[in-house]
Amino acid sequence: MAEEIKKGLVLLDFWVSPFGQRCRIALAEKGLPYEYSEQELLGTKSELLLRSNPIHKKIPVLIHDGRPVNESLVILNYLEEAFPDAPPLLPADPYARAQARFWAAYSDKVYEVGSRLWKTKGEAQSQARAEMLQVLGNLDGELGEKPFFAGEKFGFVDLALVPFMPWLTPSFERYGGFSVAEVAPRLAAWADRCMERESVAKTLYPGEKVDEFITLLKKKYGIE
Amino acid sequence: MAGGGDLKVLGVWTSPFAIRVRVVLNLKGLPYEYAEEDLGNKSALLVGSNPVHKKVPVLIHGGRAVNESQIIVQYIDEVWPAGAGGRPAVLPSDPYERAMARFWAAFVDDKVGSAWTGMLFKCKNEEERAEAVARAEAALETLEGAFKECSKGKPFFGGDGIGLVDVVLGGYLGWFLVVNRIIGRRLIDPARTPLLAGWEDRFRATEAVKGVVPDDVDKMLVFLQKLRAM
Numbered sequence: 001m002a003e004e005i006k007k008g009l010v011l012l013d014f015w016v017s018p019f020g021q022r023c024r025i026a027l028a029e030k031g032l033p034y035e036y037s038e039q040e041l042l043g044t045k046s047e048l049l050l051r052s053n054p055i056h057k058k059i060p061v062l063i064h065d066g067r068p069v070n071e072s073l074v075i076l077n078y079l080e081e082a083f084p085d086a087p088p089l090l091p092a093d094p095y096a097r098a099q100a101r102f103w104a105a106y107s108d109k110v111y112e113v114g115s116r117l118w119k120t121k122g123e124a125q126s127q128a129r130a131e132m133l134q135v136l137g138n139l140d141g142e143l144g145e146k147p148f149f150a151g152e153k154f155g156f157v158d159l160a161l162v163p164f165m166p167w168l169t170p171s172f173e174r175y176g177g178f179s180v181a182e183v184a185p186r187l188a189a190w191a192d193r194c195m196e197r198e199s200v201a202k203t204l205y206p207g208e209k210v211d212e213f214i215t216l217l218k219k220k221y222g223i224e
Numbered sequence: 225m226a227g228g229g230d231l232k233v234l235g236v237w238t239s240p241f242a243i244r245v246r247v248v249l250n251l252k253g254l255p256y257e258y259a260e261e262d263l264g265n266k267s268a269l270l271v272g273s274n275p276v277h278k279k280v281p282v283l284i285h286g287g288r289a290v291n292e293s294q295i296i297v298q299y300i301d302e303v304w305p306a307g308a309g310g311r312p313a314v315l316p317s318d319p320y321e322r323a324m325a326r327f328w329a330a331f332v333d334d335k336v337g338s339a340w341t342g343m344l345f346k347c348k349n350e351e352e353r354a355e356a357v358a359r360a361e362a363a364l365e366t367l368e369g370a371f372k373e374c375s376k377g378k379p380f381f382g383g384d385g386i387g388l389v390d391v392v393l394g395g396y397l398g399w400f401l402v403v404n405r406i407i408g409r410r411l412i413d414p415a416r417t418p419l420l421a422g423w424e425d426r427f428r429a430t431e432a433v434k435g436v437v438p439d440d441v442d443k444m445l446v447f448l449q450k451l452r453a454m
Contacts, residue, residue, distance in 0.1 A: 067320060074326045081319035094302040098290045138276050
């Protein structure tokens, strides 16, 4: 039996995933309607997810008119290009775009290094802490005195990075023994500024909820 | 109007990441100055241009630095798009096909890239090397399927001409020759991945690729020894 192709946008996602949240914020900023589909990740993955992302079996997956797009940054670039009439999140100038893509990709490090903070102990954890301070310093330096990474307007780098802030505070801060407000004060202020936007405020969960989730994961993976 | 006269690439002759940028510049017919970096003694220009990663390649265009090879390739494609004088595109024009190209390019650097470091630089014994080789072969088998999908019967992942996925995977081919020598067989095995084996030969034979993807295995082995000793 031929399956009818579902028109429009469907986002396969998981409530607390910062990678999924990037896509949700972008869709909201662009005013694009979509169907949100919460996926079971800690149990059995759905057939739709496995069919849409057979290589990685991960969320987020954006399905547009039945065709899947995988990887959050690939999805963000796709939204820019497939919906040219929607408000752009990337600047028009190629050099500025290259800078935005660089820092959006770099922001992945916050999650990668932060995860090592709660998954490891001893030497490995100290190393992760040192790296995290460097990453936050680099981000704080790149932001500088600007309100947002590209200047006056909220854009690509902001939405790529902001979903990691509730993971940083309080969780990564506590596991790593540092304070974002101390080591990256401009970044801390920027995070508050981003939360004033509806798309961000409505998408992100409070740090306490993320902390609960990390505790759940630790139990599940038997990490002390 | 962006000029081709003020382009500089900071690279290392064996770096898959620098190689892909140079191939793209050749494909676009863009002249550039090439500066070979010594990884044991990085230049002030490199460190100043890429303070976050201190890595090659760096593209310096009109005095401004662009970092991260896949970002550089997309930058070049946007500044010098297809058209004038038969200049080819590196990414397709259709948004969904662009997403597919970006997805597979990311897959290559993730799965093939991590196996590459495992096979050559990080392995502490032959057992670890064999495990990394197995991971590379698994990734290549997946890419055999991807090639079928992306090429649609044409010579390259990019179709008639070389595209993003071609240059990203192609950058590793020099090192694959070294692996072939070490393991005594071809990593891209014509029996297991016939489409990729045909692609490998076609890619190497392309004018834009000649002289950029290395083929001197002995020279690369010397380079490898130096790197592991650093």
